Amino acid sequence: xxxxxxxxxxxxxxxxxxxxxxxxxxxxxxxxxxxxxxxxxxxxxxxxxxxxxxxxxxxxxxxxxxxxxxxxxxxxxxxxxxxxxxxxxxxxxxxxxxxxxxxxxxxxxxxxxxxxxxxxxxxxxxxxxxxxxxxxxxxxxxxxxxxxxxx
Numbered sequence: 001x002x003x004x005x006x007x008x009x010x011x012x013x014x015x016x017x018x019x020x021x022x023x024x025x026x027x028x029x030x031x032x033x034x035x036x037x038x039x040x041x042x043x044x045x046x047x048x049x050x051x052x053x054x055x056x057x058x059x060x061x062x063x064x065x066x067x068x069x070x071x072x073x074x075x076x077x078x079x080x081x082x083x084x085x086x087x088x089x090x091x092x093x094x095x096x097x098x099x100x101x102x103x104x105x106x107x108x109x110x111x112x113x114x115x116x117x118x119x120x121x122x123x124x125x126x127x128x129x130x131x132x133x134x135x136x137x138x139x140x141x142x143x144x145x146x147x148x149x150x151x
Contacts, residue, residue, distance in 0.1 A: 038095030
């Protein structure tokens with residue numbers, strides 16, 4: 001599968017470059033060149049979508065922050081913050097050929113136990129599983145839209 005697989009997201013305007021046979025992308029958040037993996041391709045498209053389509057400010061997004069869980073250090077893919085800089089959306093990105101399985105859901109659930117965001121998104125760029133967390137009923141509600149930015 002090509003690293004530049006067309007995704008089920010608006011085409012992102014990304015700055016790509018190559019060096020020594022590797023493709024790099026100028027990260028929209030980190031403002032530096034990152035090796036372009038298939039997962040990074042999905043993440044950068046989601047960041048672009050959140051910013052350009054849903055109007056989330058870039059400063060309300062963070063990539064790969066460390067969390068400790070059962071003595072291990074983990075890194076979540078993307079968190080989008082609300083206007084008070086509280087976690088609002090927790091996003092787990094996978095490469096387009098990776099199916100969004102129960103194992104992927106368990107991975108985001110581990111991060112959610114620490115992050116406590118009201119929305120969860122699992123995406124491989126082709127399929128997007130979007131959930132709203134209902135803490136009172138202790139369940140997830142499946143949504144068919146990305147959460148809008150709340151000012």
